[in-house]
Amino acid sequence: GAVVSQHPSWVICKSGTSVKIECRSLDFQATTMFWYRQFPKQSLMLMATSNEGSKATYEQGVEKDKFLINHASLTLSTLTVTSAHPEDSSFYICSAISGTGGSPLHFGNGTRLTVT
Amino acid sequence: AQRVTQPEKLLSVFKGAPVELKCNYSYSGSPELFWYVQYSRQRLQLLLRHISRESIKGFTADLNKGETSFHLKKPFAQEEDSAMYYCALSGDWGNQFYFGTGTSLTVIP
Numbered sequence: 084g085a086v087v088s089q090h091p092s093w094v095i096c097k098s099g100t101s102v103k104i105e106c107r108s109l110d111f112q113a114t115t116m117f118w119y120r121q122f123p124k125q126s127l128m129l130m131a132t133s134n135e136g137s138k139a140t141y142e143q144g145v146e147k148d149k150f151l152i153n154h155a156s157l158t159l160s161t162l163t164v165t166s167a168h169p170e171d172s173s174f175y176i177c178s179a180i181s182g183t184g185g186s187p188l189h190f191g192n193g194t195r196l197t198v199t
Numbered sequence: 200a201q202r203v204t205q206p207e208k209l210l211s212v213f214k215g216a217p218v219e220l221k222c223n224y225s226y227s228g229s230p231e232l233f234w235y236v237q238y239s240r241q242r243l244q245l246l247l248r249h250i251s252r253e254s255i256k257g258f259t260a261d262l263n264k265g266e267t268s269f270h271l272k273k274p275f276a277q278e279e280d281s282a283m284y285y286c287a288l289s290g291d292w293g294n295q296f297y298f299g300t301g302t303s304l305t306v307i308p
Contacts, residue, residue, distance in 0.1 A: 117296060119298075127285065127298040129296065129297065129298075176243070178243075178296070187233060187245040187248055188233075188235075188243075188245070188287070188296055189245075190235075190242050190243040190244070191242065192242045193242070
């Protein structure tokens with residue numbers, strides 16, 4: 084089946100630094116990748132949608148300058164949390180889709196970010 | 200606006216009992232509905248999708264457009280069904296996915 088690899092699985096960084104999270108589709112070309120954030124005991128919150136070669140579409144309330152998304156190829160999308168603050172500590176999950184209109188998502192394992 | 204609602208955060212049933220996880224949605228177009236499952240320490244994975252009308256691991260879900268529901272059902276729960284279940288909706292163009300808050304199912308032996 085389709086595999087999405089997300090790296091790193093967990094990261095601890097100091098406040099003010101930037102962290103990059105990678106999301107790769109290993110055996111399929113991902114036309115669209117999604118980035119989610121999950122707070123404890125809450126639902127997956129869609130942060131942004133990225134299509135290869137174009138700018139990401141951010142959901143309302145998500146700071147695009149803080150959460151930089153790059154989807155440079157059909158198999159790689161990156162999320163960079165810039166100038167991280169403790170409130171950015173969360174679980175970030177990427178997912179990818181290989182088609183349109185009803186194709187299921189394939190998820191990465193997620194990244195636990197802790198900002199100290 | 201909340202597009203996908205899962206009213207139960209926690210659900211416990213005894214092994215062998217029927218289980219139903221509720222999902223209601225709000226969407227003006229023609230959405231695709233999915234159920235995703237996350238077993239302990241594993242990634243989210245697709246359980247089933249309404250357009251395929253298949254049964255996975257004994258689970259079924261019927262899309263009821265009149266009631267805007269997509270409830271997940273299984274006639275006889277098994278211990279290995281204990282997991283977190285998310286109902287999800289994909290918009291017309293498949294470029295947005297919305298998730299419910301999830302239901303944690305515990306099957307009591």
